[in-house]
Amino acid sequence: ARFMRFIAPSRADAWGRAMIEPDRVVSSKRFRDEAPDSYKTLVSDMLFWGGIKPAAGGTFSMQVAYSILPGSTLVEREAELKGWIREHGLESRVNFTTFDAIASPESGHAWESLSRTLRLDPERAEVGIFILANAYTNSAYVRAKGLRAYGISPFNVNILDAGKIHHANERIILVYFVEGVDRMKRIVREFATSSS
Numbered sequence: 001a002r003f004m005r006f007i008a009p010s011r012a013d014a015w016g017r018a019m020i021e022p023d024r025v026v027s028s029k030r031f032r033d034e035a036p037d038s039y040k041t042l043v044s045d046m047l048f049w050g051g052i053k054p055a056a057g058g059t060f061s062m063q064v065a066y067s068i069l070p071g072s073t074l075v076e077r078e079a080e081l082k083g084w085i086r087e088h089g090l091e092s093r094v095n096f097t098t099f100d101a102i103a104s105p106e107s108g109h110a111w112e113s114l115s116r117t118l119r120l121d122p123e124r125a126e127v128g129i130f131i132l133a134n135a136y137t138n139s140a141y142v143r144a145k146g147l148r149a150y151g152i153s154p155f156n157v158n159i160l161d162a163g164k165i166h167h168a169n170e171r172i173i174l175v176y177f178v179e180g181v182d183r184m185k186r187i188v189r190e191f192a193t194s195s196s
Contacts, residue, residue, distance in 0.1 A: 001026075004042065015039050041067045045077060063095075070101040099144035110150055113191040121183060123156060152187065155180030 004019035004026075011017055015035050018025045025031055026043050040046060050063040066077050074097060085092045105111070115127045139149035156176045157165075164170045172180075 042069075045069055045072050047081070068101070070103060073100050074098075098140050101140065102143040104143060104148040104150055108148065109194070110148060110191060113194055114150060114152065114187060116194070117183075117187045117190045121186075152184075153180075154183040154187065 001022040004022035008017060008019040008022075011019065016039075019039070031039075037046065037048070045066065045068045048065045048067065052060050052062045055061040064081070066081060068074065068077050078094075078097075082092065111127075118124075118127050139151060142149040155172055156179065157172050158176075161172050
């Protein structure tokens with residue numbers, strides 16, 4: 001709920017804007033029936049599957065992915081999925097797994113340096129939680145080892161540029177790039193020179 005309220009003001013779509021009131025919205029039948037998966041994955045563990053493809057010997061194959069939230073464990077979800085596969089007489093092979101999701105605390109020197117720098121930024125950027133649904137970062141491995149890791153994107157990206165991320169013609173406005181480099185310098189300088 002906190003994450004949804006945090007991102008709602010920046011969303012251009014109707015579901016995103018509705019997240020300003022997540023407690024009311026996500027409990028509705030309409031949300032369960034009509035909301036895009038990218039929002040549903042923020043409130044429940046979800047299983048995604050690709051198309052069925054023919055395989056050798058007249059068999060078939062299908063890729064599946066489980067998206068799980070903090071608080072759920074990979075062991076539980078993997079056991080659940082393997083049980084379903086066994087019940088249906090199928091076979092499985094694990095291609096890739098990540099560690100369970102663990103959040104870094106919103107305190108300490110790195111967190112305070114980041115918060116302080118962005119509070120004083122001309123853009124007055126907020127610092128808050130962000131969830132990558134159906135994705136992961138290398139920081140997951142670091143956090144699983146008990147180390148703190150915070151992700152930051154210092155670049156302002158408008159909604160049109162954001163839609164091209166990881167696609168052909170991915171780019172941002174030059175002014176935003178230069179501002180982002182300067183913003184990152186301020187964050188690193190604050191972290192290196194402050195005593196909090």
